[in-house]
Amino acid sequence: MPANQWPPIQPTPLKGKLKKEDIIRAVEKVKAARLKAEAEKAASRPASK
Amino acid sequence: MRPAYDDNVFINCPFDEAYRPMFRALVFTVHACGMTARSALEVDNGAEVRIEKITRIIGQCRHSIHDISHTDADAASGLPRMNMPFELGLFLGAKRYGGPRHQSKTCIIFDRERYRYQQFLSDIAGQDIRAHRNDPAELIRSVRNALATMRPARLPSGQLIREQYEAFLLEVADVCAEMQLDPEDLGHRDLAEVIIAWLERNPGHPRSISGAADE
Numbered sequence: 261m262p263a264n265q266w267p268p269i270q271p272t273p274l275k276g277k278l279k280k281e282d283i284i285r286a287v288e289k290v291k292a293a294r295l296k297a298e299a300e301k302a303a304s305r306p307a308s309k
Numbered sequence: 310m311r312p313a314y315d316d317n318v319f320i321n322c323p324f325d326e327a328y329r330p331m332f333r334a335l336v337f338t339v340h341a342c343g344m345t346a347r348s349a350l351e352v353d354n355g356a357e358v359r360i361e362k363i364t365r366i367i368g369q370c371r372h373s374i375h376d377i378s379h380t381d382a383d384a385a386s387g388l389p390r391m392n393m394p395f396e397l398g399l400f401l402g403a404k405r406y407g408g409p410r411h412q413s414k415t416c417i418i419f420d421r422e423r424y425r426y427q428q429f430l431s432d433i434a435g436q437d438i439r440a441h442r443n444d445p446a447e448l449i450r451s452v453r454n455a456l457a458t459m460r461p462a463r464l465p466s467g468q469l470i471r472e473q474y475e476a477f478l479l480e481v482a483d484v485c486a487e488m489q490l491d492p493e494d495l496g497h498r499d500l501a502e503v504i505i506a507w508l509e510r511n512p513g514h515p516r517s518i519s520g521a522a523d524e
Contacts, residue, residue: 278488278499283506286487290480291510 313345314410318456319370320348321396323379333500334445334474335374338452340504341470343462344372350497363396368407371414372459373400374452377430378421378443394430417455419448446471477507 318339322332339346347366349359367373375397382389397418404414418433420426423440426433439455441448450467457464465473484503485492495503 278502280502280506282488283484283502284510286484287480287503287506287510289487290483293483294480 314369315371316344317347317370317372318344319367319373319400320346321373321393321400322348322376323390323393324348324350325379328376328379330445331376331441331443331448334448335376335452336497336500337474337477337504338449338470339374339456340501341473341508342453342456342460342464344456344460346497346501348497351501352498353496364399364403367396367400367403368411372417372456373415374417374419375400376419376441377426378419378441380429389429397433415459417452419451445474449474473508473511476511477504480507 320332320335320339322328322335324332336346347370349363349366351366352362354362375393377393377397380390380393397416400414400416403411404416407414416436418426418436418438419441420438421440421443423438426438439451441451449471453464453467453470481503482492484507485495490499
C-alpha cells in the first residue's frame with residue numbers, strides 16, 4: 261500500500277505530557293458521577309421517623 | 310511566594326512493582342502537604358546519564374525522603390540493592406559540601422523497622438530513622454508529621470490525608486479511564502499531575518493555604 265493511503269496518525273493522550281485541563285475535566289466527571297450515585301442512594305433510603 | 314526549591318522533595322525509594330502502593334502513598338502525601346515530589350522517574354531522557362539526572366534533581370530539592378527498607382539481596386542475582394543508600398549519601402554530600410544554598414537540606418529516612426539500619430548502614434547512626442512497617446497508612450502519617458516540622462504552612466492532619474488517599478484510590482481508575490490511561494502504568498509525572506488535579510477538585514487541599522509556588 262502506498263504510504264499516502266495510510267490513515268493519518270491521530271495524536272493520542274497516551275503520548276506526551278498530559279494537559280492539565282484534560283485531567284481536571286476527567287476528575288470533575290468522575291466526581292460528578294460519584295456525587296450523583298451518592299444522592300441517588302440517599303434518596304432511595306426509607307425516611308426515618 | 311516561596312521558591313520551588315523550598316517545596317521540592319526528592320523521593321529516593323524503590324521503583325519496583327512490590328513497592329508501588331507505598332510509592333503512590335508517598336507521592337500523594339507530599340502533594341497533599343502542598344509540596345512537589347521529585348524523582349529520577351520524572352524524566353525519561355536517554356540522552357541524560359542517570360547519575361547526572363539524580364544529582365540535578367537533588368540540587369533542585371531542599372527536602373528529601375529516603376526509604377532504605379528494600380536493600381535486601383535481589384532474588385535473581387543474590388546481590389544487595391545499593392541505589393537507595395547511595396542516593397542518600399549523595400544527598401547528605403550535597404548538604405555537607407554544596408555551599409550555603411544546600412546547608413538547609415533536610416532528610417526523612419525510612420526503614421521497615423527503626424533500628425534495622427544499624428546492621429547494614431551504621432554510618433547514619435544519630436539520624437532519626439522512621440519505621441513504616443511496609444504500611445502505606447503509617448507512611449502517610451509519618452511523612453506528614455515530618456513535613457509539618459519543615460513547613461511554615463498549616464498542614465492537614467495525617468488522618469485527613471489518609472482518608473483523601475483512600476478516596477483518591479477509589480476514583481483514580483475511572484479518572485485514568487476517562488483519559489485512556491492505564492492506572493497501573495502511570496509514569497511519575499502523570500501520577501503527580503493526576504494527584505494534583507484530584508486534590509484541587511476535592512476538599513481539604515492545602516495548596517490554597519500554603520502559597521506554594523509551581524515550578
